[in-house]
Amino acid sequence: MIFNKPTSSKKGTFDPHDRARVKHTRYGVWDVYEEKSSFASAVPGGSTFEKYAEVVQCMPYVWRTIKDIFSIPACSILLVIFFVMELTKAVVPALALWYQGQLLEIMQIAIDTRTVDKDRLLHICTARIACTIASRLLSTLNARVEHSLLWRIRKFYDAHLFRARARSTSRRSRRRPSSASSTTSRSRPRSCPPVPWETLNMIIGFVRAGMQASTQVFVLAQALSTQRDGWLLAALTMSAKTFHWLADTGLLKGRAQAWAATTTNPAYLKIHGWLRVMNNPVHRKEIVAGNLAEFAVSEYETASQSVGDADSAFRQWQLFGSVRNRFSIWSLFRDSLDELPQIFFTLRAVQYPANMPVSLASLQMVQETTRTFTYNMFELIHSTQSFASQLEQLRKLYEVAHVPNKVADGTVSFPEDSAQVRSGFALEFRYQIMNVSFKYPGAENYALKNISFRLLPGQLCVIVGANGSGKSTILKLIVRLYDPEEGQILLDGHDIRTLKLRDLRQAISVLFQDYTHFPLSIRDNIAIGDPSAADNDEHVRRAARLGGAEGFIEKLPDGFDTYLDRPVRDLYAGMPEGTTTLFGRKVDYSALRLAGGMKPSETSALSGGQMQRLAVARTFMRSVVPEDPKVGLLLFDEPSASLDPVAEHDLFNRLRELRGNKTMLFSSHRFGNLTRHADLILYMNESVIVESGTHEQLLKEDGGYANIWNLQAQAFL
Numbered sequence: 001m002i003f004n005k006p007t008s009s010k011k012g013t014f015d016p017h018d019r020a021r022v023k024h025t026r027y028g029v030w031d032v033y034e035e036k037s038s039f040a041s042a043v044p045g046g047s048t049f050e051k052y053a054e055v056v057q058c059m060p061y062v063w064r065t066i067k068d069i070f071s072i073p074a075c076s077i078l079l080v081i082f083f084v085m086e087l088t089k090a091v092v093p094a095l096a097l098w099y100q101g102q103l104l105e106i107m108q109i110a111i112d113t114r115t116v117d118k119d120r121l122l123h124i125c126t127a128r129i130a131c132t133i134a135s136r137l138l139s140t141l142n143a144r145v146e147h148s149l150l151w152r153i154r155k156f157y158d159a160h161l162f163r164a165r166a167r168s169t170s171r172r173s174r175r176r177p178s179s180a181s182s183t184t185s186r187s188r189p190r191s192c193p194p195v196p197w198e199t200l201n202m203i204i205g206f207v208r209a210g211m212q213a214s215t216q217v218f219v220l221a222q223a224l225s226t227q228r229d230g231w232l233l234a235a236l237t238m239s240a241k242t243f244h245w246l247a248d249t250g251l252l253k254g255r256a257q258a259w260a261a262t263t264t265n266p267a268y269l270k271i272h273g274w275l276r277v278m279n280n281p282v283h284r285k286e287i288v289a290g291n292l293a294e295f296a297v298s299e300y301e302t303a304s305q306s307v308g309d310a311d312s313a314f315r316q317w318q319l320f321g322s323v324r325n326r327f328s329i330w331s332l333f334r335d336s337l338d339e340l341p342q343i344f345f346t347l348r349a350v351q352y353p354a355n356m357p358v359s360l361a362s363l364q365m366v367q368e369t370t371r372t373f374t375y376n377m378f379e380l381i382h383s384t385q386s387f388a389s390q391l392e393q394l395r396k397l398y399e400v401a402h403v404p405n406k407v408a409d410g411t412v413s414f415p416e417d418s419a420q421v422r423s424g425f426a427l428e429f430r431y432q433i434m435n436v437s438f439k440y441p442g443a444e445n446y447a448l449k450n451i452s453f454r455l456l457p458g459q460l461c462v463i464v465g466a467n468g469s470g471k472s473t474i475l476k477l478i479v480r481l482y483d484p485e486e487g488q489i490l491l492d493g494h495d496i497r498t499l500k501l502r503d504l505r506q507a508i509s510v511l512f513q514d515y516t517h518f519p520l521s522i523r524d525n526i527a528i529g530d531p532s533a534a535d536n537d538e539h540v541r542r543a544a545r546l547g548g549a550e551g552f553i554e555k556l557p558d559g560f561d562t563y564l565d566r567p568v569r570d571l572y573a574g575m576p577e578g579t580t581t582l583f584g585r586k587v588d589y590s591a592l593r594l595a596g597g598m599k600p601s602e603t604s605a606l607s608g609g610q611m612q613r614l615a616v617a618r619t620f621m622r623s624v625v626p627e628d629p630k631v632g633l634l635l636f637d638e639p640s641a642s643l644d645p646v647a648e649h650d651l652f653n654r655l656r657e658l659r660g661n662k663t664m665l666f667s668s669h670r671f672g673n674l675t676r677h678a679d680l681i682l683y684m685n686e687s688v689i690v691e692s693g694t695h696e697q698l699l700k701e702d703g704g705y706a707n708i709w710n711l712q713a714q715a716f717l
């Protein structure tokens with residue numbers, strides 16, 4: 001039962017198991033966990049103050065952003081221009097208002113005396129038009145300045161994130177923020193402005209709004225100073241607007257602060273599983289070849305029927321939540337309050353029929369100005385609230401550079417000399433003090449239990465065993481993707497935790513079973529095996545040859561320049577290729593494509609075995625090239641799983657020939673002749689080493705290894 005789990009009282013955490021703070025409700029197939037209103041949110045205006053407190057906490061990041069932006073070439077001057085123009089823009093509405101007041105005064109005089117001061121009218125109209133033109137010009141100019149600022153800032157922060165992610169081993173830092181141009185956990189399109197700019201622009205917006213409001217108040221005060229009851233009218237109009245705002249935003253109400261929803265309904269999960277299958281082209285091949293269409297439809301329909309309209313209960317709850325938040329006692333008054341200024345004005349007109357307390361012109365102006373003024377003020381308050389989440393994104397952007405790597409760096413340089421590399425390293429999973437045991441983070445079971453073995457320099461070790469027995473995990477621990485919970489791993493007598501990570505990983509070459517290919521050219525995909533020789537074309541070709549990849553690469557139209565997955569898609573006009581326009585013209589981009597020499601966007605189709613040869617070539621790039629003195633330990637996890645028997649045989653022979661004296665460790669199911677040459681075979685089962693020794697010794701033992709060896713041998717009898 002989930003509620004029996006320990007609860008977290010850490011500030012700022014949302015723990016669904018904490019019954020005191022979290023309310024659990026079931027809506028259809030969904031379990032919803034709502035945070036009960038905190039004291040701050042229960043007190044009117046409390047949640048607003050809570051937000052302001054968050055804003056204050058994040059202020060150092062704003063200061064850092066300003067300093068960073070000022071350090072970008074040309075940004076300081078552009079920013080100053082932008083700021084000055086924004087402030088100038090803020091004064092324009094007050095000027096326009098002042099001229100509007102003058103115009104209304106002329107109208108009032110014209111009604112009262114039937115005369116018009118034509119020169120004054122012309123002057124005011126010209127000034128009013130000038131205000132509009134100035135406002136437009138300022139907006140256009142500022143849009144240009146903003147554009148220049150934007151791309152500089154985007155470039156700076158994209159580079160910041162790229163560096164942070166490249167250095168980090170944590171998946172968390174790679175996930176968030178999604179890009180400098182857009183933080184937040186879910187990725188926003190690159191077209192969104194960068195978060196630092198959004199934040200700075202927001203602050204400039206506050207200054208502008210403050211300036212705009214104060215100049216408007218000044219002009220209004222001038223206009224009202226001569227009007228009896230003018231201030232009263234302004235206050236009434238403003239209070240009506242304030243009520244509107246309070247009713248709509250619920251600023252004074254307590255609200256639920258956070259909620260989370262989850263579902264474990266099997267039918268609902270199945271529906272979404274099948275929806276994903278149909279939406280993802282990866283599955284198409286198996287759906288078609290397996291003749292699964294009808295089965296898929298029937299599974300989907302059965303699951304849909306079983307769920308019924310249970311899903312909609314959650315949507316209703318969400319909808320109701322937003323409606324509920326909008327309803328308040330203030331909303332009952334708001335519409336009638338709108339009429340208050342007119343009612344007041346009419347009553348005063350009846351009271352003083354000969355002497356209107358406020359001129360008609362002023363009435364219009366006061367109402368208009370108060371409306372825009374209150375609107376601006378509320379916008380300002382609103383944006384200070386979203387400012388808190390904006391600052392939160394900014395904080396994440398800076399924190400991403402400081403997400404600590406789980407594996408702590410060591411201090412000892414390694415190896416001491418290149419002779420050590422040439423002769424290979426000794427490797428030991430400590431077996432005298434405490435053997436090595438390891439659980440993956442969050443896992444309950446051990447992936448490795450009580451492991452100990454010792455490899456002398458230059459020896460070949462092959463790890464064999466059933467799926468999930470822990471073979472790959474041994475390799476992962478050697479390159480310190482994880483650290484063992486118990487025991488020590490020694491490389492040439494050093495605990496690998498004491499070695500500088502950079503040196504350790506430089507001294508070891510590893511080919512993982514679940515290797516990936518980068519969305520770069522084939523040349524780059526091989527070259528990154530040894531960045532120091534990446535420009536050496538001959539070196540890259542030799543690695544490709546040794547990996548058995550050169551032959552098929554040269555047959556590709558673009559050879560080594562082929563992109564396995566083009567990272568940039570071609571762009572075409574909105575109309576899809578093959579459609580016919582209204583005037584009967586067929587949309588065909590092939591001519592354009594040829595004219596521009598564009599290459600097709602699609603991924604180059606390589607077979608699984610060819611992909612594996614590329615991965616092996618990458619390993620050869622840094623490890624087995626004979627004169628390369630950097631690597632002294634070679635790790636291979638199932639390097640031949642996708643290779644044909646001839647390629648596998650060639651690969652194993654080449655590896656044995658080229659490794660020289662280097663220490664080599666293989667994990668393999670299809671070990672062929674490899675184990676015959678091994679100095680040590682480890683046979684694993686269920687996270688432990690069950691048998692260890694040479695091929696002959698293990699055959700004599702007639703245990704698990706002998707059994708699988710015989711099974712493999714029988715297949716060829």
Ligand SMILES: Nc1ncnc2c1ncn2[C@@H]1O[C@H](COP(=O)(O)OP(=O)(O)OP(=O)(O)O)[C@@H](O)[C@H]1O
Nearest residue numbers: 440441443447466467468469470471472473474513
């Ligand atoms: N990232 C991970 N998180 C949690 N558990 C994992 C992770 N990777 C592997 N495991 C678990 O650790 C155990 C050992 O896995 P490992 O990949 O080392 O097995 P293996 O012997 O290499 O298997 P195979 O022969 O199928 O490649 C398995 O039970 C597996 O489920």
